[in-house]
Amino acid sequence: MNWMEKELEAMADASLIRSLRACSSIPKCPGYTVRGERALLNLSSNDYLGLSQHPSIIEVMREALLIEGAGSGASRLVTGNRLAYGRLEEALSDWQNCEAALVFANGYMANSGVISALVRRGDVVFSDQLNHASIVDGTILSRAELARYRHNDMEHLRFLLSKYRDKRRKLIVTDAVFSMDGDQAPLHELVLLKHEYGAMLMVDEAHSGGIYGGRGEGLCHELGVQNEVDVHMGTFSKSFGVYGAYVCGSHTLIRWLINKARPLIYSTALPPSLVAGSTKALDLVQTEHWRRERLHEAIMLFRSSLSAAGFDVGAGDSPIVPIIIGDNDMALRFSNALEDEGIAAVAIRPPTVPDGTARIRFSLSAAHTDKELIAATARIRTVGLQLGVLRL
Incomplete structure (x- = not known):
């Protein structure tokens, strides 16, 4: 070696x-x-x-740790799906005004799991060149074709959508706020192109959740396009100050991910204390x-x-x-x-x-x-x- x-x-x-x-x-x-x-x-x-050391979050996590123990002990589909998960996912659905939500261990696993569950060989993913590595890796794992468009270049995206218009499934994926540049995706234009070419649209709000929107819902809500986004993903590890990730969307989407998202199926569930901490952080994001x-x-x-x-x-x-x-x-x-x-x-x-x-x-x-x-x-x-x- x-x-x-x-x-x-x-x-x-x-x-x-x-x-x-x-x-x-x-x-x-x-x-x-x-x-x-x-x-x-x-x-x-x-x-x-500045929530990572919030005393209320720490206290909630401490209480859950004493009651539930250090770890969940299994994947969510075995015996790791503690009651705290349901409470958090219900709160997430209400916050995002969507039908259902699903919590993942972290943003990397959420992106890789969602993309590889939605598309496969014979499909195509349209990804901004500056998207997070987890989006690229999720596409590779899916075996779908990766069509990277120049950063925020909607004409280039249109060209690629036209080129691959006969593909079975088409998925457009973008960061809402790009992690290394801090600029925003043109979400209004992406929604228009999604409808024009019959594609699915997934938005990663890792760096915008908690910051934008009336209750911190993210940039999609700030711009009023939340109902046009098929897959809404975000994390608890940034504005929320804790750890983990979430996906929000339709009941059908969440049922599909529970059955097809391999990082969810084959990973031990997050400890209940972390889930409880994220639930408290979600409340603080909305109220403070x-x-x-x-x-x-x-x-x-x-x-x-x-x-x-x-x-x-x-x-x-x-x-x-x-x-x-x-x-x-x-x-x-x-x-x-x-x-x-x-x-x-x-x-x-x-x-x-x-x-x-x-x-x-x-x-x-x-x-x-x-x-x-x-x-x-x-x-x-x-x-x-x-x-x-x-x-x-």
Whole structure:
């Protein structure tokens, strides 16, 4: 197995090697993380609403842990389907105003399971080039043909839909908010194309659930197209601050997934304590509106401050704010320099992003204060000038 060492050396030479770095949280300080003995302002977490350390969620999980035990013991189709699942799925259906819902272990398993259940050999999946890896992998597992359209390019999608119009089943899949760029999918146009070509439409709301919509339902509700989406997927690991994923849709869809989604069928069910925590988080997402309001205030402040400092952060109103560096090594140097300044902001490199687009991906939280963000912007500007990434 010596070939692995050679490949790893080549990755290191290209500044593409990855390693695990230990970190820990600070009680009652969700906007920070600890590395070694240093507390860092956490600008790399997906804890958008600052719920990961909410005392009510922790207490509900503690109570469920004491009553239900540490694990579920089996898959949901055997004996792992505890009562907590039904309560959460009923709450999800009400929240999304849909017929039924189904909880998965995580977003990766939800996407791979749903796509491979809906299409197979002889079908085609139309996927945005910047969709999450789990969407691509789900398509590969399904053995359906993958037709990737240029990012948010509806004319290219139309061309591909026309090219494959005679395929048996056609599935369009898109992120609602793209995880590395923070921009939005053109959902209105996707709905029109779905109807025009008789395709199914699946939207991944992992990075928009909890943030958009009157009750945090997501971007589909914000734009009023929720009833036109056939498969609505989201996660509990970001805005909800817990872990897991959900799929919402028709009764028929959910029955089909229970019988065909292999990651659901052949995986041990989530522990009841996590399911209970997600149920409480769902309630908080809907009732603590101030978290969304605070997050959007932080987004506007941080984006405008970075722009005023001379950085091009593009347009958008999501909590994902990238600074494109380009060179892999420079992105690592930028990240390390920010850590020296007390900021945790991870360098994102290929294959997570396209070649030549290595970046620092900032993620904001409702837990961040204006004072913290203004101070962080000043440090980011200083590092940018020192490294030559930012020029006056």
